[in-house]
Amino acid sequence: MDYFAQQLINGLVLGSIYGLIAIGYTMVYGIVGMINFAHGDIFMIGGFIALITFLILISVGLTAIPVILLVVLLVSMAITALYGWTIERIAYRPLRHSFRLAPMLSAIGMSFVLTNYSQVAQGARVKPIPPFIKGGYTLHESANGFVIQLSNIQIMVVLTTIVLLAIFTWLVSRTRLGRDMRACEQDQTMAALLGVDVDRTISMTFVIGAALAAVAGLMYLLYYGLVDFFMGFVAGIKAFTAAVLGGIGSLPGAMLGGLAIGLIETFWSAYFSVEYKDVAAFSILIVVLIFMPTGLLGRPEVEKV
Amino acid sequence: MTATSHETTKTRRSAGIPFLLKTAFINAVIALVLFSLMIGIRTEAGSDGQLTYWTRFGDLASLVAAVFGGSIVIELLRQWIGATGAEKLVPASVQNGVSFIGRYLAPALLIFTLLVPVIFYNQRYILDLAILVLTYVMLGWGLNVVVGLAGLLDLGYVAFYAVGAYSYGLLATNFGWSFWVCLPLAGILAAFWGVLLGFPVLRLRGDYLAIVTLAFGEIIRLVIINWQDLTGGPNGVSGIPRPSFFGIPIDNSDDGLAAKLGIEYSPTHRIVFLFYLILALALLTNWVTIRLRRLPIGRAWEALREDEVACRALGINTTTTKLTAFATGAMFGGFAGAFFATRQGFISPESFTFQESALVLAIVVLGGMGSQLGVALAALAMIGGFELFRSLETYRMLVFGMAMVLIMIWRPRGLIGHRAPTVYLTKAQAISSDLVKEGHG
Numbered sequence: 138m139d140y141f142a143q144q145l146i147n148g149l150v151l152g153s154i155y156g157l158i159a160i161g162y163t164m165v166y167g168i169v170g171m172i173n174f175a176h177g178d179i180f181m182i183g184g185f186i187a188l189i190t191f192l193i194l195i196s197v198g199l200t201a202i203p204v205i206l207l208v209v210l211l212v213s214m215a216i217t218a219l220y221g222w223t224i225e226r227i228a229y230r231p232l233r234h235s236f237r238l239a240p241m242l243s244a245i246g247m248s249f250v251l252t253n254y255s256q257v258a259q260g261a262r263v264k265p266i267p268p269f270i271k272g273g274y275t276l277h278e279s280a281n282g283f284v285i286q287l288s289n290i291q292i293m294v295v296l297t298t299i300v301l302l303a304i305f306t307w308l309v310s311r312t313r314l315g316r317d318m319r320a321c322e323q324d325q326t327m328a329a330l331l332g333v334d335v336d337r338t339i340s341m342t343f344v345i346g347a348a349l350a351a352v353a354g355l356m357y358l359l360y361y362g363l364v365d366f367f368m369g370f371v372a373g374i375k376a377f378t379a380a381v382l383g384g385i386g387s388l389p390g391a392m393l394g395g396l397a398i399g400l401i402e403t404f405w406s407a408y409f410s411v412e413y414k415d416v417a418a419f420s421i422l423i424v425v426l427i428f429m430p431t432g433l434l435g436r437p438e439v440e441k442v
Numbered sequence: 443m444t445a446t447s448h449e450t451t452k453t454r455r456s457a458g459i460p461f462l463l464k465t466a467f468i469n470a471v472i473a474l475v476l477f478s479l480m481i482g483i484r485t486e487a488g489s490d491g492q493l494t495y496w497t498r499f500g501d502l503a504s505l506v507a508a509v510f511g512g513s514i515v516i517e518l519l520r521q522w523i524g525a526t527g528a529e530k531l532v533p534a535s536v537q538n539g540v541s542f543i544g545r546y547l548a549p550a551l552l553i554f555t556l557l558v559p560v561i562f563y564n565q566r567y568i569l570d571l572a573i574l575v576l577t578y579v580m581l582g583w584g585l586n587v588v589v590g591l592a593g594l595l596d597l598g599y600v601a602f603y604a605v606g607a608y609s610y611g612l613l614a615t616n617f618g619w620s621f622w623v624c625l626p627l628a629g630i631l632a633a634f635w636g637v638l639l640g641f642p643v644l645r646l647r648g649d650y651l652a653i654v655t656l657a658f659g660e661i662i663r664l665v666i667i668n669w670q671d672l673t674g675g676p677n678g679v680s681g682i683p684r685p686s687f688f689g690i691p692i693d694n695s696d697d698g699l700a701a702k703l704g705i706e707y708s709p710t711h712r713i714v715f716l717f718y719l720i721l722a723l724a725l726l727t728n729w730v731t732i733r734l735r736r737l738p739i740g741r742a743w744e745a746l747r748e749d750e751v752a753c754r755a756l757g758i759n760t761t762t763t764k765l766t767a768f769a770t771g772a773m774f775g776g777f778a779g780a781f782f783a784t785r786q787g788f789i790s791p792e793s794f795t796f797q798e799s800a801l802v803l804a805i806v807v808l809g810g811m812g813s814q815l816g817v818a819l820a821a822l823a824m825i826g827g828f829e830l831f832r833s834l835e836t837y838r839m840l841v842f843g844m845a846m847v848l849i850m851i852w853r854p855r856g857l858i859g860h861r862a863p864t865v866y867l868t869k870a871q872a873i874s875s876d877l878v879k880e881g882h883g
Contacts, residue, residue: 189485216479223472235854238807241652262487282796298479413668
């Protein structure tokens, strides 16, 4: 039971990270109708930028951890968002009215570019950082000595996710930008006729998605203490699985799907085999798409002739 | 950073030097922010696990300058060339030219290919490269059945390649079966896996299908890595026997092919044999595809690509149509895999990554999706291009990714962007592939 509770905590933390990435997939899919293949690599870039900012801040002599975290968060969000914006501008916008395969292939190409760009720029080796946020709480200690622990970093990941989700939900449901986004999602031509700047709205979607991915990258860096250039690929597919599981296009669904994938992966590694945890995640993607193509919270797609 | 349709309209209104400089300056500033940390700072883990960093402001400055200059050049080029109008029907002069070239290019290429081992007999490097190109031509033609003809987007094609390679590798090393027995078996096993994948994904379309096939490809690779008892895991399978000339080994022994023919043995014999083997396999793929296109099943594939709903309304069984497409494509992938295994003598999961799938798909799309000649030319261009960047190993995939993006922007319909229809009323008129659907999945 204690082991289960510990895995539950670990799974929820991992799921929060997946959920943050999944939101980027689901938003872009909702509006542009394409799988942004490069999104997982945006997450990786976010992690790298956070790492480099950390290094600079520490070598400058800053010691106050809250200040460091805040600066790193803002810098990595800003720069990664610019990456998202640039990628949309270069690789996706010229292809918006092209045939269906084109943006997908362009996105795959962009994913290769980002992966290899960071390999060339920062080297192929894994980059570790020392643990920044130490300590935690012991929730429960059982008779046989097994301890359920909740570390501060885990609390921070979950809290950040909740706060970001609140801000993001407010943004989508209450602001002008959110209304534009929802309008573009339903009907781009009509939205344009009614004075919505579609180009700008789509750009902003990519910017927000990339900023959330950057936060996920930072959380990953803090939680696991390392980044490498290839981490975006698998994390990206898992986050996409999460988005599909939750119902693509649905924002609460993305978070829910993220949590589900995080929990499934953690429990699978804990009770079955660590080697096959990715196989489990990918199998879930296939099974979900076959039996529940609209996901948990998605709307069924109507096929028009 | 650079080209957008939105910007083009603006350019035509105010195309002065101040505008040019302003655009270039903005692009340079964006580049500066993008590259500031990733290029300007280089991190590396030291021997004690401690991260260190050093600055590379020189590289950063030259990159930003390159972006500044590059955006001026691109902007100027765009103003000179202007927007190219999209023509739906290929003009008669171009069509005549294309059909003239098309009529003579393919046989000329074939004759040249047949003569390659004669011309380059002493240049081992070129022969090896030619074998590699032909392998990808075959893979491209195989995937073309699935993507180009049936319009099913398959991102996990390398899985069937892997199935073929491991089928031969394991059967040959464990049971000592010969290549010629294993070759059909590898094809059949791969086709079986194609059907196995095809069944669950029948209802999926478009991007969903793409992502599921990708997941399938990754699952196969992960299973190969982790099922160490069978596949040797990351260490792969080694000592895979070389192919024989229908039972006669091609080696230096007394009953080898050279001894039987009464000529002196040279290691090049085996390379030449492999060359003709893959050429025969590739031509078989091409021939079967061309023949199938004229059979009801091939017509059904193309109908499926054009409109699945109409297809169903006309009474075509979409289930069998999709499954046969998957199985046929997978079978050729399996053949190619078996050939790969026998050529290399060693296979490991590293050869079957997603990058391979993307490369083959890029070949098919660059070749114009459905054009056999286009796929062959695209394979030559891609693999040849890869070889050019061989010395810059780390930059290779970077350039490949950029090329993929640029090709999609420049010619999303591929090199040969027109199709000769398979069925016509009185006269075959090539149409721009803008008019051809690419299927919903």
